[in-house]
Amino acid sequence: MDLKVIIEQLSKLIDPAQTVIDITNIATLNDGDDFLISKSPIVLSIVNIEEDKTQKNQSTYLRETNNQTTISRYNQPTQHLIVSLLFSSYNKDLSKYLDGIDKLKTIIHYFQQNKSFYYKNDDTELITYDTFLTKTEIEKDNYYKITMEFVSLSMEQLNQMWSYLGSKYMPSTLYKMRLCMIQNTNTVQDTVIKKVAINLWENDINNPIGLLETQEFEN
Helix, strand or coil, X not given: CCHHHHHHHHHXXXXXXXXXXXXXXXXXXXXXXXHHCCCCCEEEEEEEEEECHHHCCCCCEECCCCCCCEEEEECCCCEEEEEEEEEEECCCCHHHHXXXXXXXXXXXXXXXXXXXXXXXXXXXCEEEHHHHHCCXXXXXXXXXEEEEEEECCCHHHHHHHHHHCCCCCXXXXXXXXXXXXXXXXXXXXXXXXXXXXXXXXXXXXXXXXXXEEEEEEEC
């Protein structure tokens, strides 16, 4: 998955006209930034990236549809991430404060209606659940599911977050975006195991006389 593409596509889904959301680091903004003068933007920032530990024990094997004799597996397990996205309302013109709050409400309403998204494995698009349902079953196999979870912070947590961002509090909403998979395309081919033999020995397995029983199981 290309995280850059996901963030860009998500912003376009929420703000098709691209007049509301600016993607930038909220921690680096200050009152001298020119692009904040003429509009009341919602600033979209990544404030944390962590491992999704609930997804650690995932299979590294890939399904082969055309070849029944070999299977593919990744060199390393897929890395599943949780990306924390902060949507902040800010403008240098204090008279537009409520305008920014109204746009922030639009963000909340959008994710209330759209909590699941699907990302195509060729890095070309991110679609909503409703669009995903229009795809054929074969097409659906080419998409990964991404979910958005609203995060409620206590006053203490808010203080800590804005402190490490090095900024004063701004009206904002925080969402956790799950399942962003990071995986290179390097795979290795293994032969499919179709037959397993189990030998029952008495004492020394190197002594052929001690072989009591052999059973074979076929896949």
